[in-house]
Amino acid sequence: MHCCHADFALTEGSDRGFTVGMPTFTFGSGVLAEAGEQARELGLKRVALFTDPRLGRGEHVARVRSSLEASGVDAGVYDSVKIEPDDASFQDAARFAADGKFDGFVSVGGGSVIDTCKAANLYSTQPADFMAYVNAPIGEGRRVPGPVKPHIACPTTSGTGSETTGIAIFTLRAMNAKTGIISRRLTPTIALVDPDVTRSLPSAAVAATGFDCMSHALESITARAFPRRLNPAKGVVRPVSQGANPFSDMLAAQSLELVGRYLERAVRDASDTEARTEMMYAAMLSGIAFNAAGCHLPHGLSYAVSGLTKRWHVAGYPEGASLVPHGMAVVLNNPSVWRHTARASPDRHLHCARCLGADTRDARPEDGGEALAARVVALMRATGMPNGLMALGFDESHVDALATGAEPQYRVIRNAPVDIGRDELRTLFRSAMKYW
Secondary structure (H helix, E strand, C coil), rough: CCCCHHCCCCCCCCCCCCCCCEEEECCCCCHHHHHHHHHHHHHCEEEEEEHHHHHEEEEEEHHHHHHHHHHCCCEEEEEECCCCCEEEHHHHHHHHHHHHHEEEEEECCCCHHHHHHHHHHHHHHCCCCCCCCCCCCCCCCCCCCCCCEEEEEEECCCCCCHHHCEEEEEEEEECCCEEEECCHCCCEEEEEEEEEHHHCCHHHHHHHHHHHHHHHHHHHHCEEHHCCCCCCCHHHHHHCCCEEHHHHHHHHHHHHHHHHHHHHHHHHHCHHHHHHHHHHHHHHHHHHHHHHHCCCCCCHHHHHHHHCCCCCCCCCCCCCCCCCCCHHHHHHHHHHHHHHHHCCHHHHHHHHHHHCCCCCCCHHHHHHHHHHHHHHHHHHCCCCCCCCCCCCCCHHHHHHHHHHCCCCCCHHHCCCCCCHHHHHHHHHHHHHHCCC
């Protein structure tokens, strides 16, 4: 697979540069215990510690609180984070942050917790109407005008990569659809990535977040190349997600190799420390990759699936409400997408299939889309994923509604390697109804 260097001078008027941002990260067993030391080094005296109700009662938050206390750092705890947050929960968190007069933030949790903490930090530090910073065209897409406060992110799932990104995703209730806020300023200052936290994760959560990790990597490699992106902003206004580039290609490929080797093992056996550690590392690599390259169709389509599913629950997730785990909504669209986008870069799709562990010895480049789709389907079946959108209650009668829900996600959809309109969205959802 060739990298994007060949494109540097091919597109008239394009951006010749790409920017990579990431936090200072520490990866390793037991590093949660370093939270207090890191906070003290940042000069923090009083932090807002964000988590969710279940984690707030658990050992990971206790370890971080103990570390902060030992370092003389006071912590005000917000343990009301909503799994799959919405605009109301973001705003509630922001009020807590504004009222507490904190000089920094610590998040302990999955993507929902880390994203909520990012939003609370933003709106309490750079106040504005809520829709001001929300991605256009849904919100104003206003640039964050100045720095936010230090944020130490401590992920407890092996998939979202939120500890490495400047992206915060939420559901806008008025639209019943997901959108987000994106800015380099939202990137956590420090990430403490401790694979020990995955020992307590239920298998369904490992599978769903693992597929989110996988899709981040696949979307990064297959995204529109950075000199060909449709938004030619340069310099300090260059977007966070810029299209495939040599750096994101390298990290994403390594992440895919780890997913192909370890995902099934990590789902099957909570005591398989090697597999769960490697998946935690893969998630971090994918996070850095997609923060630079951006996601595209699988994520753009997933938001409509999450918003329109009426009755769905997965063991290990909060009871009492219909909820499609984010990584599940993403992977259910994957095979359909790869069969459609492969014509734009067949060699890249074949490369991805090979990285994931597919046997491609006799494959030609034009086989890339089918080879990649087949490998993803095999992983879905091996880890108990639903057999397409029909399993969630969708059928042909929902295709128009799904397309309508996906259309506002043009920030990510336009990052796809092929142009996509409403007809193509309908085709993709129709093809994702059932895979085996």
